[in-house]
Amino acid sequence: MLKQRLMSPLVLILILLCLTGVSYQLGRTRALSVAKKLGAVKTLHSRPVYYGVLTALWCGLPALFVFVAWQVCEPVIMTKLVVAQLPEEIRTLPENRLNLALNDIKNLVSGNIVSSEIKPEIEEAANLYKNLQATGNVALGVVILSLALIGAFFSRQRITHVLRARNHVENVFTFFLIACSTFAIFTTIGIVLSVLFEAIRFFKVIPISDFLFGLEWSPQMAIRSDQVGSSGAFGAIPVFAGTAMISGIAMFVAVPLGLMSAIYLSEYAGKSFRSVAKPLLEILAGIPTVVYGFFAALTVAPFIRNMGGTFGLDVSSESALAAGLVMGIMIIPFISSLSDDVINAVPQAMRDGALALGATKSETIKQVVIPAALPGIVGGVLLAASRAIGETMIVVMAAGLAANLTANPLQAVTTVTVQIVTLLVGDQEFDSPKTLVAFALGLVLFIVTLMLNIIALYVVRKYREQYE
Amino acid sequence: MNNTEPEQTDAAQPESPRTIDIVNKGLAKRYGREKRFKMYGFFAVAISLSFLALLFLTIFSNGYSAFYQTYVKLEVFFDPADIDVDDPANSNFPGLVKKTLRSEFPDVKKRKEKKKLYSLVSSGAAFQLQRMIEQQPELVGSTMTIEVPADDDVDMFMKGNISRDVPENERRISDRQLDWIDKWLKEGRIAKRFNTTFFTSGDSREPELAGILGALTGSIFTLALTLLLSFPVGVAAAMYLEEFAPRNRWIDLVEVNINNLAAVPSIVFGLLGLAVFINFFHLPRSAPLVGGLVLTLMTLPVIIIASRASLQSVPPSIREAALGVGASKVQTVLHHVLPLALPGMLTGTIIGIARALGETAPLLMIGMVAFIVDIPKGFTDPATALPVQIFLWADSPERGFVERTSAAIIVLLVLLVVINSLAVILRNRFERRW
Numbered sequence: 001m002l003k004q005r006l007m008s009p010l011v012l013i014l015i016l017l018c019l020t021g022v023s024y025q026l027g028r029t030r031a032l033s034v035a036k037k038l039g040a041v042k043t044l045h046s047r048p049v050y051y052g053v054l055t056a057l058w059c060g061l062p063a064l065f066v067f068v069a070w071q072v073c074e075p076v077i078m079t080k081l082v083v084a085q086l087p088e089e090i091r092t093l094p095e096n097r098l099n100l101a102l103n104d105i106k107n108l109v110s111g112n113i114v115s116s117e118i119k120p121e122i123e124e125a126a127n128l129y130k131n132l133q134a135t136g137n138v139a140l141g142v143v144i145l146s147l148a149l150i151g152a153f154f155s156r157q158r159i160t161h162v163l164r165a166r167n168h169v170e171n172v173f174t175f176f177l178i179a180c181s182t183f184a185i186f187t188t189i190g191i192v193l194s195v196l197f198e199a200i201r202f203f204k205v206i207p208i209s210d211f212l213f214g215l216e217w218s219p220q221m222a223i224r225s226d227q228v229g230s231s232g233a234f235g236a237i238p239v240f241a242g243t244a245m246i247s248g249i250a251m252f253v254a255v256p257l258g259l260m261s262a263i264y265l266s267e268y269a270g271k272s273f274r275s276v277a278k279p280l281l282e283i284l285a286g287i288p289t290v291v292y293g294f295f296a297a298l299t300v301a302p303f304i305r306n307m308g309g310t311f312g313l314d315v316s317s318e319s320a321l322a323a324g325l326v327m328g329i330m331i332i333p334f335i336s337s338l339s340d341d342v343i344n345a346v347p348q349a350m351r352d353g354a355l356a357l358g359a360t361k362s363e364t365i366k367q368v369v370i371p372a373a374l375p376g377i378v379g380g381v382l383l384a385a386s387r388a389i390g391e392t393m394i395v396v397m398a399a400g401l402a403a404n405l406t407a408n409p410l411q412a413v414t415t416v417t418v419q420i421v422t423l424l425v426g427d428q429e430f431d432s433p434k435t436l437v438a439f440a441l442g443l444v445l446f447i448v449t450l451m452l453n454i455i456a457l458y459v460v461r462k463y464r465e466q467y468e
Numbered sequence: 469m470n471n472t473e474p475e476q477t478d479a480a481q482p483e484s485p486r487t488i489d490i491v492n493k494g495l496a497k498r499y500g501r502e503k504r505f506k507m508y509g510f511f512a513v514a515i516s517l518s519f520l521a522l523l524f525l526t527i528f529s530n531g532y533s534a535f536y537q538t539y540v541k542l543e544v545f546f547d548p549a550d551i552d553v554d555d556p557a558n559s560n561f562p563g564l565v566k567k568t569l570r571s572e573f574p575d576v577k578k579r580k581e582k583k584k585l586y587s588l589v590s591s592g593a594a595f596q597l598q599r600m601i602e603q604q605p606e607l608v609g610s611t612m613t614i615e616v617p618a619d620d621d622v623d624m625f626m627k628g629n630i631s632r633d634v635p636e637n638e639r640r641i642s643d644r645q646l647d648w649i650d651k652w653l654k655e656g657r658i659a660k661r662f663n664t665t666f667f668t669s670g671d672s673r674e675p676e677l678a679g680i681l682g683a684l685t686g687s688i689f690t691l692a693l694t695l696l697l698s699f700p701v702g703v704a705a706a707m708y709l710e711e712f713a714p715r716n717r718w719i720d721l722v723e724v725n726i727n728n729l730a731a732v733p734s735i736v737f738g739l740l741g742l743a744v745f746i747n748f749f750h751l752p753r754s755a756p757l758v759g760g761l762v763l764t765l766m767t768l769p770v771i772i773i774a775s776r777a778s779l780q781s782v783p784p785s786i787r788e789a790a791l792g793v794g795a796s797k798v799q800t801v802l803h804h805v806l807p808l809a810l811p812g813m814l815t816g817t818i819i820g821i822a823r824a825l826g827e828t829a830p831l832l833m834i835g836m837v838a839f840i841v842d843i844p845k846g847f848t849d850p851a852t853a854l855p856v857q858i859f860l861w862a863d864s865p866e867r868g869f870v871e872r873t874s875a876a877i878i879v880l881l882v883l884l885v886v887i888n889s890l891a892v893i894l895r896n897r898f899e900r901r902w
Binding site for chain 2: 127178187188284297298358360365392
């Protein structure tokens with residue numbers, strides 16, 4: 001037990017850290033003593049610190065790599081070894097039963113409660129697992145610590161006054177920076193692959209044309225893929241239409257309000273008013289969307305319902321109008337601050353020219369400033385639209401679940417994001433079309449928003465170049 | 469303007485009016501339009517800000533009352549017959565609470581009425597007594613006055629959310645229960661005081677016992693991991709792209725990628741987390757570990773973009789001076805450029821973290837949406853986050869949860885204000901204009 005605790009990963013890492021610290025000191029003092037023999041510190045190629053860092057790197061990095069590789073591989077190898085030791089009748093179980101047995105073993109090892117009574121062979125396997133783990137931990141500790149010591153020792157031996165320690169350290173540093181900068185690529189690849197693979201699995205069951213052009217959406221109905229009518233239940237048109245309607249309402253609210261706010265703040269408002277109103281507007285962008293969702297469901301939706309009631313209209317309590325309206329409020333600051341930026345970027349000379357010709361301020365704005373700023377504004381609107389399409393919490397809390405194909409904003413419609421959330425929240429098996437369709441929807445969402453973003457960024461960038 | 473002699477020329481050529489007259493004729497209309505346009509602009513700002521005001525008003529008017537909770541003082545006799553000192557967990561504490569209530573109102577005899585009487589105090593009262601006995605077993609056999617939380621319906625009545633004037637069958641509190649409450653009120657034994665439960669306990673099915681500590685702890689674990697991972701990686705990436713990277717197609721691709729990632733819907737990051745971290749790497753579901761990783765991926769582009777802007781604002785003369793006295797490129801950046809750019813980078817990071825704090829959708833995808841009573845103790849314990857807790861409570865039909873949802877939102881907004889003010893202070897304090 002004591003041995004096991006001594007070699008636990010955390011302790012190991014701490015020991016490794018200490019060793020690294022010690023080897024830094026070793027390298028530095030060694031460099032200084034080398035320099036002393038030669039007369040002065042300036043005879044060294046690099047400053048003594050770099051020799052220390054280099055020694056520390058040689059001590060820590062190889063050991064760290066082995067440690068990470070071990071942590072990744074260990075469970076897989078362990079499981080293989082344990083399974084090989086299991087009696088024949090358990091080993092030949094179907095995969096999911098075998099996984100259950102393995103879970104039992106792992107739970108036994110970690111001391112958790114096991115689902116059923118403990119069979120002797122399972123207990124035996126658990127003991128084996130424990131032993132293997134203990135041996136493995138000790139082996140890992142020995143390997144890592146010896147690697148660290150060897151690394152530190154050899155790198156200390158190599159220290160001479162001509163060793164280009166700084167260059168070595170800087171190379172490692174640059175390599176680290178490069179690795180960090182590639183994360184964006186990996187994230188994108190990760191998104192594309194994860195969504196694409198699951199979507200392809202879905203399209204193997206349901207043809208892509210049925211998904212993209214089908215008019216009926218009721219994924220909860222299709223339990224088996226061979227069921228009659230299951231393919232008709234995955235037509236995503238009503239979902240797309242609902243998304244378009246809610247985002248459309250949101251843009252209908254946000255574009256005029258946002259644009260006029262931006263114009264007023266940048267062209268008319270006094271300095272003090274602007275300095276108060278602009279940050280206040282931006283607060284709207286900082287409020288978490290779950291708060292907007294609560295606001296929509298608690299206040300706006302009942303209000304619209306009552307308003308409709310007084311006019312004799314039948315308004316659903318999850319109307320598209322309520323969700324769209326609140327989403328519009330959320331988007332106002334995106335449009336206003338982006339438009340504000342581009343309006344301010346229009347050169348003052350153009351305004352002066354129009355004013356000198358006798359145009360009123362509003363005419364100048366409408367006929368000179370806005371046309372000049374239009375590409376930037378369009379870019380901002382596109383970015384806001386992509387935001388609206390991808391917005392989740394407001395619609396999850398305020399829009400409906402049923403996929404109605406309707407053009408009436410007073411009825412309940414559903415959106416892509418709502419469907420993804422409802423299909424994936426909770427425990428579900430990962431092979432049915434019912435869950436895989438969420439990834440297909442995610443793929444569509446990703447592609448659409450990506451296109452909008454690329455177009456918007458292109459337009460904005462092109463416009464910026466014009467005036468700079 | 470040329471209006472020194474308008475009368476004469478007008479008389480001379482009545483059929484072809486001068487330009488100035490056309491201008492003057494239309495002037496009133498144009499000024500009207502100007503005025504209206506300006507007004508539209510003002511109204512746009514006013515409407516947007518009034519939405520903001522309405523939002524805050526709704527949340528605060530609904531939520532402030534959750535910080536108070538109704539408690540009832542009960543005269544409890546810890547009957548040794550009911551309590552097994554050695555095994556308090558198996559003692560009949562609910563029975564003890566019921567007995568106490570019966571002794572308060574000896575005239576209640578009918579089964580149905582008794583049930584109504586019992587429902588006046590929260591089911592948490594029994595647990596409270598159990599905890600007391602567990603901590604002080606010597607209390608058995610004594611009589612004490614103990615404050616226990618009232619049921620959420622009573623709480624709502626005390627806060628004025630249930631009116632006496634409503635007919636009895638439409639009210640969640642019966643006339644009989646009102647009489648009992650009135651008696652307590654007269655004796656001063658039922659009162660509202662500060663709701664500590666809300667800040668010290670985890671989730672519960674009972675509004676009066678539900679608190680935000682569990683969700684808050686989950687958020688803290690998640691954000692700690694996010695900060696720990698995203699700040700160093702983000703700063704390093706920005707440093708490479710801004711200071712070291714050659715200008716070529718690959719770097720352009722990386723840059724476009726980062727800009728696009730910043731605008732990818734958050735739910736897509738949730739899908740990524742579900743498919744990669746949970747289904748592929750088999751990391752535990754509902755854990756702050758996965759939540760932190762997903763939020764890291766989401767926050768990184770924000771941090772990188774802010775850090776690059778911050779690096780760009782450091783004037784080239786600093787770099788030239790350092791290079792000029794013989795520093796290497798890495799030394800220049802680490803010793804001179806980075807310290808000057810760091811406040812801006814920190815500001816960007818804080819803003820990114822504030823956004824991550826309010827993020828809900830990706831956490832739903834990775835299962836941080838379960839009903840979790842225990843306070844998480846580590847990165848792999850099942851947990852939820854504050855915004856997810858808000859989402860969960862918003863779904864609950866009880867009136868008491870509406871209040872608590874709003875209160876949780878108030879806490880979230882206060883945290884956001886604090887974090888963002890930190891960013892503003894940092895910026896004002898350290899920002900340098902070159």
